[in-house]
Amino acid sequence: MRTIHESPIFNLARADKHGFEVNHPDAELDQRPLGFEERSDIGGMEQTTEIEVVRHYTRLSTVNYDIDRGIYPLGSCTMKHNPRLNEAVAADPTWRDPHPYWPESSLEGHRRVMEELASDLGEISGFDHVSLLPAAGAHGELTAVFMIRAYHLRSGNPDKRTFLIPDSAHGTNPASAAMAGFKCKQVKSGPDGYLRLEDLEPHFNDDVAAIMITNPNTLGIYERQFEEIAQALHDLDALVYMDGANLNAMMGYFRPGRIGADVMHFNLHKTFTTPHGGGGPGSGPIGFNDKLAPFAPEAENGIGPVKAYLGQWGMFIRAWTYIRSLGGTGLKQASEEAVLNANYLRKRLGDVLDIPYDTPTLHEVVFSDKNLPNDVTTADLAKRLIDYGIHPPTVYFPIHVKGALMVEPTETETLEELDRFVASIRSIILEALDEPDRLKTAPHTTPVSRVDEVKAARELNLRWTPDPRRI
Numbered sequence: 370m371r372t373i374h375e376s377p378i379f380n381l382a383r384a385d386k387h388g389f390e391v392n393h394p395d396a397e398l399d400q401r402p403l404g405f406e407e408r409s410d411i412g413g414m415e416q417t418t419e420i421e422v423v424r425h426y427t428r429l430s431t432v433n434y435d436i437d438r439g440i441y442p443l444g445s446c447t448m449k450h451n452p453r454l455n456e457a458v459a460a461d462p463t464w465r466d467p468h469p470y471w472p473e474s475s476l477e478g479h480r481r482v483m484e485e486l487a488s489d490l491g492e493i494s495g496f497d498h499v500s501l502l503p504a505a506g507a508h509g510e511l512t513a514v515f516m517i518r519a520y521h522l523r524s525g526n527p528d529k530r531t532f533l534i535p536d537s538a539h540g541t542n543p544a545s546a547a548m549a550g551f552k553c554k555q556v557k558s559g560p561d562g563y564l565r566l567e568d569l570e571p572h573f574n575d576d577v578a579a580i581m582i583t584n585p586n587t588l589g590i591y592e593r594q595f596e597e598i599a600q601a602l603h604d605l606d607a608l609v610y611m612d613g614a615n616l617n618a619m620m621g622y623f624r625p626g627r628i629g630a631d632v633m634h635f636n637l638h639k640t641f642t643t644p645h646g647g648g649g650p651g652s653g654p655i656g657f658n659d660k661l662a663p664f665a666p667e668a669e670n671g672i673g674p675v676k677a678y679l680g681q682w683g684m685f686i687r688a689w690t691y692i693r694s695l696g697g698t699g700l701k702q703a704s705e706e707a708v709l710n711a712n713y714l715r716k717r718l719g720d721v722l723d724i725p726y727d728t729p730t731l732h733e734v735v736f737s738d739k740n741l742p743n744d745v746t747t748a749d750l751a752k753r754l755i756d757y758g759i760h761p762p763t764v765y766f767p768i769h770v771k772g773a774l775m776v777e778p779t780e781t782e783t784l785e786e787l788d789r790f791v792a793s794i795r796s797i798i799l800e801a802l803d804e805p806d807r808l809k810t811a812p813h814t815t816p817v818s819r820v821d822e823v824k825a826a827r828e829l830n831l832r833w834t835p836d837p838r839r840i
């Protein structure tokens with residue numbers, strides 16, 4: 370398998386070629402400003418011309434796919450449009466310029482925006498307390514897990530060391546619990562995709578510290594036994610964590626803090642339209658009730674700060690703007706349309722793709738590759754979508770669905786864009802019947818085709834290192 374660094378679009382240098390020479394014999398550039406000295410440690414670069422370098426970077430900037438280019442239906446990731454109003458407000462020098470080391474008196478406006486945002490998130494989720502500090506969803510989980518540990522330790526229950534985690538939970542849930550030293554016990558969900566109290570009960574004992582429930586779960590299904598399950602956990606003196614990354618499905622309809630959750634995280638970079646992906650900053654505030662308030666990062670004897678300065682300020686001001694530009698009814702409508710769009714895709718594609726669970730779903734829909742012809746897999750379908758100019762949905766997740774293809778269109782896509790997605794999938798399935806090899810070798814339109822994805826994730830290499838043979 371070829372890496373991008375070995376591809377012809379990347380490596381333009383040739384030993385017999387030279388770009389502009391700053392020390393050309395006829396030039397009078399001996400007064401060269403600092404920084405324009407010739408460098409000899411950038412192997413290959415001096416063997417290209419200026420225009421090649423300019424075109425190289427311009428071209429590279431266009432090979433990535435982004436939400437500003439088309440639908441980005443990654444399930445569970447809520448890849449919404451980022452309204453430009455948010456950006457304009459965040460870029461206002463009043464908000465952008467102050468340094469967090471400035472005296473508190475000059476940050477009054479910032480503090481007020483943060484208080485209002487925390488209060489809005491509390492109202493949306495039904496929690497009396499919100500900490501804005503955590504820098505991402507997984508970081509919010511970890512913060513909450515530390516608070517849960519502190520709660521049990523201070524209540525004289527150091528033996529509560531087990532977290533119950535359904536198989537429909539997001540992968541970050543067991544990771545967060547394990548990082549804080551808890552044991553994780555996986556609980557199977559029922560045949561229709563719901564988590565059932567009867568499947569949890571065999572795991573109930575004095576060791577249980579908490580449950581982490583993703584709701585709606587990773588199949589997009591609302592956990593209808595949520596309240597009973599929360600009650601049963603409280604009877605064990607255990608706590609209930611709700612993974613709220615999928616809040617986009619139910620703003621204005623479901624307030625976790627009012628029906629049994631003790632703590633949850635929000636993803637401002639999902640539900641509340643702050644930019645997302647590419648390694649940029651996220652923001653994962655948590656909401657919690659009175660039981661956990663003494664252990665909050667901001668509390669006097671709490672777990673301590675989890676982020677420096679104000680936290681991810683740039684995300685706060687964007688989410689604050691978004692909430693204010695939609696208002697309560699607008700947020701509720703956003704959720705309704707997110708659910709409508711997902712169910713539109715479910716309906717339009719249900720005759721050509723297998724739907725493993727018949728259960729009604731909210732903001733996302735999980736298909737599988739069970740009925741695809743000629744041994745075509747989810748990976749083949751996803752790779753071929755790239756040739757159609759569409760970012761693939763989430764693949765092979767959730768893990769309890771074999772060959773899963775998880776689609777979350779979000780409310781910000783138009784009917785035309787949803788139809789383009791449907792038409793592309795339908796056309797690819799026709800190709801799978803007639804020309805399966807075209808799928809198995811896809812994508813054909815990218816600089817590199819199939820990459821070693823495990824290696825790419827485990828040994829991520831974002832740095833170009835000069836080829837020593839060329840220096």
Ligand SMILES: *Cc1c(COP(=O)(O)O)cnc(C)c1O
Pocket residue numbers: 445446505506507508539541583612614615636651652653
């Ligand atoms: C995205 C997501 C997370 C993790 O959030 P990050 O901000 O990526 O750390 C956790 N749970 C669910 C269900 C998610 O979709």
